[in-house]
Amino acid sequence: MTELFYLSAVEMLRLLRERQVGAAELTEAHLRRIDEVGGEVNAIVTLTADRALEEARRLDEGWARGHWQGPLHGLPIAFKDLTDTAGIRTTYGSPLFAGHVPTADALVVRRARAAGAVTIGKTNTPEFGTGSHTVNEIFGATRNPYDTGRSAGGSSGGAAAALAAGLVPLADGSDMGGSLRNPASFCNVVGLRPTPGRVPDASPAAAWFTLSVPGPMARTVGDAALLMSVIAGFAPTSPFAVREDGSAFARPLDTGVQGLRVAWSPDLGGLPVDPRTAAVTARAPEVLAGLGAKVEQVPLDLSDAEDAFRTYRAWYYASTFGDLPRRRLGPNVAWNVEQGLKVTGADLARAERLRSRLFQRMNAFFETFDVLLCPVSQVPPFPVEQPYVTEVDGTPMPDYLAWMRSAYWISVLHAPAASVPCGFTTDGLPVGVQIVGRPWEDLTVLRTAHAFEQATHHGDRRPPLGSAGR
Known part of the structure; x- marks a missing residue:
């Protein structure tokens, strides 16, 4: 029998609606799980247990009177420590904000709460979400539930590890260069x-910046779509907000892929990929082909994304964090700010030309193909004590960013991208596609x-944590 905390969010909702379980009981089950294994992974860094139980009991009282709060009624959720939560400490992973308590909720928090989600805490992130390894001076490192000696990825590593460990069924994340996708891949x-x-x-500092986006994280695609149905939708706070609401994401996903035109790129045009990762992702095209998709391996050159991404990212860091005291920033954030202060108008013009040409080229590409299939990360989870990956399949990485090109090149395309569990290395480490x-x-x-x-069920494999992992 599946433990209550490892049920899908969709199944939890069914039990809640049928009154087979209450919101308070569900919250208590997750709090017990946090107490049991939370210390092993260090994923939830600010716990709001009393507040969560109070919210859950109010929902139960309402449902006893026939009031169903919304699509997330009674589901525990933890918000990334970059996401503002009114009345709950939000540090952004930085010592500069170690005691910071926002007075207002971010949009995704407002929407999730209005839909009935129960706020159970905040998930760990590197300082200002900088880097694909979740570690900071305040809370330390988040560990991978499948091997606690390994990284959970980042910057939404706390969210991914909390989901994998059964601490929450839903979590939010954010993604500039892979911060949603990399930890999802690392944590299955x-x-x-x-x-x-x-x-x-x-954003008060970079409202027109399109590389960084909020998004959903979950243990199943259906659960991610459920959260999307709530957090998606127009808001005037963004100048490029999509006008459609999130209702389409509440519809069934089981339309199949018969006839879907799939382009497969094992290395995005020559990027080094760890052989362990490559061996797992190489199975993905066969799965979709077996379901009736038309899969074709393609030559693909996204190298123009390199300069474009780094230039825009550097500019963003100088714009957003340039006024903070540099001596009190961590090395990754400080380095990004320094790079940004060097950006010239000519650099931005070049980046805009590169990105524009790439966007038009990929428009033509997507006239032939419906989706692109490729690796999320170029490596499997690495040792948690290691700051970042310095070498991929014998190729040295020049800095802490370079090993994530397979994710951040995609960020430049203005395209949606998902990481879904693809399997495990021979030593049991998760790999997403x-x-x-x-x-x-x-x-x-x-x-x-x-x-x-649904064809592979890789996401059903649970980590060896606590009683549920034995």
Whole structure:
């Protein structure tokens, strides 16, 4: 029998609606799980147990009177420590904000709470979400539930590890260069980087910046779509917000992939890929072909994304964090700010030209193909004590960013991309595969990911933690 905390969010909702379980009982089950194994992974860094139980009891009282709060009624959720939560400490992973308590909720929090989600805490992140390894001076490192000696990825590593460990059924994340997708791949869960503007954000410093997006994380594609149905939808706080609401994501995903045109790129045009990762992702095309998709391996050159991504990212860091005291910033954030202060108008013009040409070239590409299939990460989870990957299949990495090109090159495309569990290395480390769609066709990505998930069931494998892992 599946433990209550490892049921899908969709199944939890069914039990809640049928009154087979109450919101308070569900919350208590997750709090016990956090108490049992939370210390092993260090995923939830601020716990709001009393508040969560109070919210859950109010929901139970309401449902006893016939009031169902919304699509997330009674489901525990933890928000990334980059996401503002009114009245709950939000540190951004930085000592500069170690005691910071926001007075207002971010949009995704407002929408999730209004839909009935129960806020159970905050998930760990590197300082200001910088880097694909979740560690900071305040809370330390988040560990991978499948091997606690390994990284959970980042920057939404706390969210991914919490999901994999059964601490929450739903979590939010954010993604600039892979921060949703990389930890999902490392922790055998699902992460969706939506089309920019699909889940609007509000930035006082960089409102027009399209590389960074909020998005859903869950253990199943269906659960990720459920959360998307709530957090997606227009908001005037973003100048490029998509006008459609999130209702399409509440529809069934089981449309199949018969006839779907799939482009397969094992290395995105020559990127080094660890042989262990390559061996796992190489099975993905066969799965979709076996389901009736038309799969073709393609030559693909996304190298123009390198300069474009790094230039825009550097500019963003200088714009957003340039006024903070540099001596008190961690090395990754400080380095990014320094790079940004060197960016010239000519650099931005070049980046815009590169990105524009790439966007038009990929428009033509997606006239031939419906989705692109490729690796999420170029390596499997690495040792947790290691700051970042310095070498991939014998190729030295020049800095802490370079090993994540397979994710951040995709970020430049303005396209939706999901990480879905693809299997395990011979030593039991999770590997995800990336499904990339046309801009604004997030639902096609989710439907393809759902078909892959249902055919493989890799996401059903649980980590060896606590009583549920024995």
